[in-house]
Amino acid sequence: MGTQRLHLAFGGLLLLGGRLGDTFGRLRVFEIGLVVFTASSLLGGLAQSPTTLIAARVAQGIGAALAAPGVLALVTTSARDEAGKNRALALFSAVGVGGGTLGLVLGGLVTEFGSWRWTLFINVTIGIGVLALARRFVTETPRNPGRFDVVGAISATGAAAAVVWALIGAPEKGWTSLQTFGGLAVGVMFIAVLAVTERRVTHPSSGRTCFAADAGSADWRSSRWYSPRRSQRSSSSSSTSSRYSTSVPSRPASRSCR
Numbered sequence: 001m002g003t004q005r006l007h008l009a010f011g012g013l014l015l016l017g018g019r020l021g022d023t024f025g026r027l028r029v030f031e032i033g034l035v036v037f038t039a040s041s042l043l044g045g046l047a048q049s050p051t052t053l054i055a056a057r058v059a060q061g062i063g064a065a066l067a068a069p070g071v072l073a074l075v076t077t078s079a080r081d082e083a084g085k086n087r088a089l090a091l092f093s094a095v096g097v098g099g100g101t102l103g104l105v106l107g108g109l110v111t112e113f114g115s116w117r118w119t120l121f122i123n124v125t126i127g128i129g130v131l132a133l134a135r136r137f138v139t140e141t142p143r144n145p146g147r148f149d150v151v152g153a154i155s156a157t158g159a160a161a162a163v164v165w166a167l168i169g170a171p172e173k174g175w176t177s178l179q180t181f182g183g184l185a186v187g188v189m190f191i192a193v194l195a196v197t198e199r200r201v202t203h204p205s206s207g208r209t210c211f212a213a214d215a216g217s218a219d220w221r222s223s224r225w226y227s228p229r230r231s232q233r234s235s236s237s238s239s240t241s242s243r244y245s246t247s248v249p250s251r252p253a254s255r256s257c258r
Contacts, residue, residue: 004168005054009061010068012161016153018069026070027140031131033066038127045120056120070141078138152197159190 021029037060044056075092079085110118166183173179 003057006057006061006064007168008161008164009058010065011061011164012157013062013065014069015156015160017065017067019149019153019156020066021070021073021141022144025140025143026073027134027138030067030070030074031134033063033068034127034131034134035063036060037063037067038124038131039063041120041123041127045117045124073141074138077141149197149201152194152201155190155194155197159187159194162187162190 017029017033040056040059040063044053044060047053047056072092075088076085079088107119110116110122162183166180166187169183170177170180
């Protein structure tokens with residue numbers, strides 16, 4: 001039950017967390033999210049009642065939703081050169097894949113030979129360490145000025161939360177149950193409100209082009225992924241560089257989805 005609440009809070013607030021990072025600074029929002037996640041992990045480990053534990057898990061989801069969206073941007077912008085960026089991305093991917101697998105094994109061992117509480121206390125030590133070192137190795141990203149889109153944020157959060165709520169309850173309630181269909185219907189309703197809102201406001205939460213994709217963006221994605229690979233097989237590095245620069249068009253600014 002607590003894990004479902006965590007997933008609900010995380011999935012529902014993920015888009016909002018990304019928008020907050022764009023507006024107020026990704027490193028700042030990351031640190032706030034990490035503080036919330038670390039404190040809620042400590043609260044969950046010390047919980048003496050199911051209600052406290054569930055509340056702590058919800059707070060964990062909120063903290064993770066604030067911290068997670070800006071991590072990749074912080075990793076790439078903190079690298080000094082292209083080689084450093086590639087190493088950072090490789091390490092990021094390895095930690096993501098290995099951590100998910102190793103976490104399940106270590107969590108089971110800790111629970112079996114110790115206590116389930118230590119699966120939460122471990123987060124506290126890691127969170128404190130990351131908070132102490134973040135400012136030393138990571139630089140803040142530029143902020144995107146503009147008025148915060150409150151209606152868009154609420155509708156996006158409502159849409160994500162409704163869909164996630166419907167999906168996590170579907171295996172237990174059934175895919176044809178009222179909860180599943182109702183949650184998905186509410187999610188579609190919020191998405192419709194979001195689409196209308198994002199077309200009208202000056203500074204949309206998710207970007208107008210998220211709801212106005214056309215063939216041009218598909219052409220850009222196609223050329224982006226296939227042209228470099230053809231160019232990289234060239235035997236001459238200079239000719240490779242030349243063909244790469246001419247065969248891969250720059251992405252139009254109007255196609256960004258932020």
